[in-house]
Amino acid sequence: MSDxxxxxxxxxEKDMIEAGVLDAGRCVDVMEEVISLMGKGDYLMGGPDHNAHGLMLEFPKKSKIQGFPLEDSRDRRFIAMPAYLGGRFHVAGQKWYGSNGxxxxxxxxxxxxxxxxNDVETGAPLCYMSANLLSSIRTGAMPGLVAKYFAKDKVGTIGIIGPGVINRSSMRAFMAKFPDIHTVKMVGSTPESKTAQKMKSFIEEHFPQVSDIRICANVQEAVKDxxxxxxxxxxxxxxxxxxxxEWLKPGAVVISTNGLNISWEDELKFSKVxxxxxxxxxxxxxDGDEFHPDGTRKxxxxxxxxxxxxVKDGLIQRDDVKNLADVVNGNVTARENKDEIFLVSIEGMPIQDVAWAYECYHAALKKGIGTMLNLWExxxxL
Amino acid sequence: MSDxxxxxxxxxEKDMIEAGVLDAGRCVDVMEEVISLMGKGDYLMGGPDHNAHGLMLEFPKKSKIQGFPLEDSRDRRFIAMPAYLGGRFHVAGQKWYGSNGxxxxxxxxxxxxxxxxNDVETGAPLCYMSANLLSSIRTGAMPGLVAKYFAKDKVGTIGIIGPGVINRSSMRAFMAKFPDIHTVKMVGSTPESKTAQKMKSFIEEHFPQVSDIRICANVQEAVKDxxxxxxxxxxxxxxxxxxxxEWLKPGAVVISTNGLNISWEDELKFSKVxxxxxxxxxxxxxDGDEFHPDGTRKxxxxxxxxxxxxVKDGLIQRDDVKNLADVVNGNVTARENKDEIFLVSIEGMPIQDVAWAYECYHAALKKGIGTMLNLWExxxxL
Structure with missing residues (x-):
């Protein structure tokens, strides 16, 4: 018995940096472990199906109550994202955040x-940490992992749609895993977009080996080649x-982390992951079913x-969509021919936060970083 | 612009005690504010309906995976409980906990x-705190609040079913609001139950004005009078x-915080809250619909x-069940006659945690209690 x-x-945040939270290449490797464990069922996320992304406080668009917080800016929300991850991690935890444009x-x-x-056995807190960098780096590591499995042998050119903070993290992961990248083309909200300029400076500063950095006028130009x-x-x-x-190069891999407008007809042509x-x-x-007035699905x-x-509408079979985990675990072949173009959907999952948090926590313990706090003697x- | x-x-936990977390009477008053705000819609809990209790990690009963955490002890779970509370609180927050028997x-x-x-505008953390006492005291305060509105004028005798930590907290609230209580009768899992003995000692120590404390052999005896x-x-x-x-005294108030086995026939007789x-x-x-083999509902x-x-089965009307908030806000009369017996269902809600956390946080700030931590300069x- 303990006392x-x-x-x-x-x-x-400073402690997290010292503990290695910015090591994007290492994070890709840890995400590989996460996805492998997920494929084996060695995890729990929230809810009865164990797959909930999280629980959100959804602000209303309007309220009769004076001063009530409204959905009146981009991304305004709070989310709690609890998870357990097995394997060598064997730890529970959660990410909790508020956003406001x-x-x-x-x-x-x-x-x-x-x-x-948290200790999965007792529930005791093990570590409380700043998770801004943790979250960005683990998010960017996932496209790195997808590219590792689905890209053709040589990766020289990256096309960036939305050159914001997430894609700066993706670039860290791509550069850690594909040292031969020489060209990055990007498209922002406008050709004068500040985030595009910032991405350009970011690449110049961190990855001088990228010799060709182009801010493009539209998506078609950015994804070409x-x-x-x-x-x-x-x-x-x-x-x-x-x-x-038709804008894409044969053999390309398209990774979507937020949302793309692709026609159903085009979506059918991709290999799906x-x-x-x-x-x-x-x-x-x-979300339920939503249709246009003409009866076609939105x-x-x-x-x-x-x-x-x-799948629900019978356009494809369930087997037509590959699970990344099945590929990572060697149960399914990633690429079946050199020309197929992949469309890969990835979303944040709390097991990723727990894994990267665990790595940073253990690195911090080892290096003596951080502030030890007492909960009770x-x-x-009562 | 801030820097x-x-x-x-x-x-x-020690800081929380210094900040006043154990003040059960004050907590009843704060819970009254919470319930009033809830009745006015001035709150958000999780999910699209804004009423989620929380998001749980549900451990499986068995697993093929070596070392996987199982539901193999009482209350084994983790729950994240986020909420926003309006009015003078105007603050977001969450409780996160793990349990294991x-x-x-x-x-x-x-x-x-x-x-x-958390600051509801920016999401920035305001306070991170031990919530064991906070949670117990706010849980016990709710029966105190219910009793304040539904009990008849004189409260002399309390019947306790399950004399554990929650009911020790309920006793703190009852004693704070009804100083004339002279008799407490309780029933535990067995007449020799250690928790019953502990409750007896607890009352003797904290509330010497209670002259008659009885550990009863069964529920019927404990609820009598x-x-x-x-x-x-x-x-x-x-x-x-x-x-x-039929075991209950006319005019009694029965408050259920976990679960009771009452026949449907008997449940119909109560005034419902x-x-x-x-x-x-x-x-x-x-949970869905569950029926016995003979077709009666479980x-x-x-x-x-x-x-x-x-209500779903047409046995009662929706209006037959009073919302505590409508009574607190003066929209509905609590008691319609001196003999009616109330059956009141209460459950923990994260808005209660947020409110009591807010009170303790502000008391701590005022008294200079706690450790200030820097997230980042x-x-x-990135």
Whole structure:
């Protein structure tokens, strides 16, 4: 029997950096472990189906109540994302964050995120940590992992749709895993977009080996000749970037993290991959069926959810959509021919946060980083 | 524009006690504010209906995976409970906890809980705090609030079903609001139950004005002549304590916080009250319809959920169930005659945690209690 005392580690953003949170290449490897464990069922996420992305506080668009917080800016929400991850991790935890498009003007990031790790046996907190960098890096690591399995041998050109913070993280992962990348083409909201300029400077500063960095006028130009196309456009319906199959190079891999506007006809032509089929089934169930006045189904925009509807409508078979985990675990071949073009849907999952949090926590413990906090010497007997 | 710096307060259990978390009478008053705001719609909980209790990690009963955490002890789970509360609180937050029946043997409480408060505009953490006492006291305050509105003028005798930690907290609330209580009768799992002995010692120590404390052999004996009956039996189906309407004193108030086994016929006789109708509707939707082989409906055990099924099955009208909030806000009369016996279903809601956390946080700020932690001087530009 322990004496009942509980201490836990606090890691602020500076501590997280010292603990290695920015190591994108290492994070790709850890995400590979996460996806492998997911494929084996060695995880739990929220809810009875164990696949919930999280639980959101959804702000209303209007309210009769004076001062009630409204959905009146981009991404305004709070989400709690709990998970358990097995294998060598064997740890529970959660990410909890609030977002508000107005934060930037106040000198804050749009989202402010914190993560907690907990002993899965007792529930005791192990670590409370700043999760902004953690979340960005693990998000960017996933396109890196997808590219590792689905890209053709040589990756020289990257096409970026939405050159914001997520794709800066994706670039860290791509560069860590594909040192031969020489060209990056990107398209932002406008050719003068500040985020595009920022991405250009970011690549110049961090990856001088990229000799050709182009800000393009439209999606067609940005994806032309790209080996990997990575979409992370922070926009909502009906502003999803339009993409046509014919614009893509044979053998390309298109990774969608937010939403794309692709016609059903075009969507059929792609080889289809998702990170977690069950999660998109849950989304489709929550969102329900929506049709245009002419009876055709509306795109969900989230590509994985589109795939679920395509199966439901009999356009494709369930087996036509590969699970990334089955490929990582060697149960399914990634690429069947050199010309097939992949459309890969990925979304954030709390098991990814828990895994990267766990790595940073252990690195911090090893290096003596952070502030140890006492919860109680002995729990108060109420 | 701020300089982007974020600091927040950490409160361990000792800090929380200094900040006043154990003030049960004050907590009843704060819960009154919470319920009033809830009745006015000035809150958000999780999900599209804004009424989710939380998001749970549900452990499976068995797994083929070596070492996978199982539902192999009482209350084993993790839950994230996010909420926004309006009015003078105007703050977001969440409680996150893990529970495991095996914790006691290790010198830990069964649940280990932490709460976070966040600026609802920016999402920035304001306070991270130990939430074991917070959660217990707010849970016990709710029966105190129910009794304040529904009990007859004189409250002298309390009947306790399940004399554990929740009902010790309920006793703190009852004693704070009804100083004339002279008799407490209780029933535990057995007449020799250690928790019953502990409750007896607890009352003797804290409330010497209670002259008659009896550990009873069964529920019938414990509820006899009681003005208020408070059930908090930490058991699951089929072990809910059986209660019969005829055992109760005219004018009594029965408060159920976990589950009771009452026949449908008897349940019909009570005047019915719930803390949040929408939450029980969500439970009923999740649980679905369950029937005995003879076609009669199974009791849900959670009384509020039973009420939802009774409305669904046409046994009662929706208006036959009063919302506590409507009574607190003066829209509905609590008691219509001196003899009616109330059956009141209450469940924990994250808005209660957020409110009591907010009170403790502000008390701590005022008294200079706790540890200020820095998240970042300036957010790292990724």
């Amino acid at each position: 009942g005392r509980i201490d836990f580690l606090y890691l602020n 107005r934060n930037r003007a106040k000198g804050f990031p749009r989202s402010i995120l914190m993560a907690t790790l 790209a080996d990997i196309v990575c979409e992370a456009a922070s926009v909502t319906y009906p502003y999803w970037p339009e993409l046509k199959y 998702v990170d977690n089929w069950g999660m998109y089934e849950e989304y489709a169930q929550e 795109n969900a925009g989230t590509i994985g959810e589109d795939f679920v509807y395509m 002995k729990p108060y007997a | 982007g710096r974020i600091d927040f307060l950490y409160l361990n 095996r914790n006691r043997a290790k010198g830990f409480p069964r649940s280990i809980l932490m709460a976070t408060l 009681a003005d208020i009956v408070c059930e908090a039996a930490s058991v699951t189906y089929p072990y809910w304590p059986e209660l019969k309407y 719930v803390d949040n109708w929408g939450m029980y509707e969500e439970y009923a939707q999740e 009791n849900a055990g959670t009384i509020g959920e039973d009420f939802v099924y009774m 300036k957010p790292y530009a």
